[in-house]
Amino acid sequence: MGGRDRADPAQRECGRRRADATSAAYARRDPTPVSTPATREGASMSxxxxxxxxxxxxxxxxxxxTRLQQDGHTVYAPANPLRGLESDAAYLRSFLxxxxxxxxxxxxxxxxxxxxxAATGLDHIAALVYIAAFALDEGEAVGQATGLGGEAPDLLAVTVIRPFPGAAERDGDAYLNPEVFPQVFCQDVAPELAAAMAAAQRxxxxxxxxxxxxxxxxxxxxSWYLVASSDRVIPPAAERAMAARAGATTVEIESSHVAMISHPDEVASLIRDAVTASEEAQVA
Structure with missing residues (x-):
């Protein structure tokens, strides 16, 4: 028989009770931040x-x-919305x-x-670690920072712009062209993985x-900073300039833009250095 299926009264009542229980649980949620375990020296593990x-x-x-978890650390890798710097920072801040x-x-x-x-003004952030990353100064935009070391790559020339619902005028979603993605973004990654990364990029x-x-x-x-000397997204000279400006403890390795994929040992090592320094500072 045609027409829309209708739930019987018992099903509707069961659904209402589940919704009420969910709302009540959310209302009485504990706002206390997740705690962290203590190390043997008395400092909290980062x-x-x-x-x-x-x-x-x-x-x-x-x-x-996986390397950091093997050390016993609690590790989170939240999604970055990639909608705009102000809103992305607010989103991360709420998570932190x-x-x-x-x-x-x-x-x-x-x-x-x-x-x-996101970290500005948060007292419990002990260290910042930049991996071939933008350590911007106040008033500076990502597009400007790529030119800190001189000539900047024209990434817009190798991007594909697609509209998205609700986009402001002249806004759109930027994708790296999959045909050049491996050469620009991750030239030291296995071709099969690079192709998969291009297909799955956000x-x-x-x-x-x-x-x-x-x-x-x-x-x-x-702050700590890892400079990727073969980066084709952010010029290595710009990375060095941002690291120096931030007064960051800096290491440099021969890597593409995605050092955390092609050189995970070196990236994990730098993060461990930041962790060790921050934990030593707690008990100093």
Missing amino acids: TIVLVHGAFADASGWNDVI ETLGGPVVLVGHSYGGAVITN PAALASLVQPSGPPAWRSIP
């Missing part, structure tokens, strides 16, 4: 939060995550506020711009490239 950038997702951190301290906050590429803004709204940064967290939080 929680590590990894933030991905544009044209990528959190799975790019997988090999780094649910965690106890200390937190070592790590950003790759555009994720560096996000952590730079786009960034163009707004994320032009919105200016707020006051940078690196002015008050100790």
Whole structure:
């Protein structure tokens, strides 16, 4: 018989009770941040939060995550919305506020711009770690920072722009052209993996490239920086300039833009250095 199926009264009542129970549980949720275990020396063990950038997702951190988890760390790699710097930073900040301290906050590429803004004013962020990332200064946009070391690559020439619902005028989703993705983004990654990364990339709204940064967290939080000397997305000279400006403890390795994928040992090692320094500072 035609027409829309209708749930019987008992089913509707069961559904209503489940919804009421969910609402009640949310209303009485404990706002206390998740605590972190103590180390043998008396300092709290750091929680590590990894933030991905544009044209990528959190799975790019997988090999780094397994190494850090083997050390006993609690590790999170939340999704970065990639909708615009202000809203992305607000989203990450809301996540960070649910965690106890200390937190070592790590950003790759555009994720560096996000952590730079999200961590400002949060007392439980113990360290910032930039992996071939944007450590922006106040008023600076991602598109400007690529030119800090001189000539900047024209990434817009190798992007595909697609509309999305609700986009502001002249905004759109930027994807790296899959045909050049391996050569531009990850030239030291196996071709099969590079092709899969190109297919699965998450786009960034163009707004994320032009919105200016707020006051940078690196002015008050100790920072570490990994420069990728073969980066074709952010010029290595720009990375060095941002690292120096932030007063970051800096290492440099021969890597493409995706050092966390092609060199997970080196990336994990730098994060461990930041963790060790922050935990030693607690008991000093």
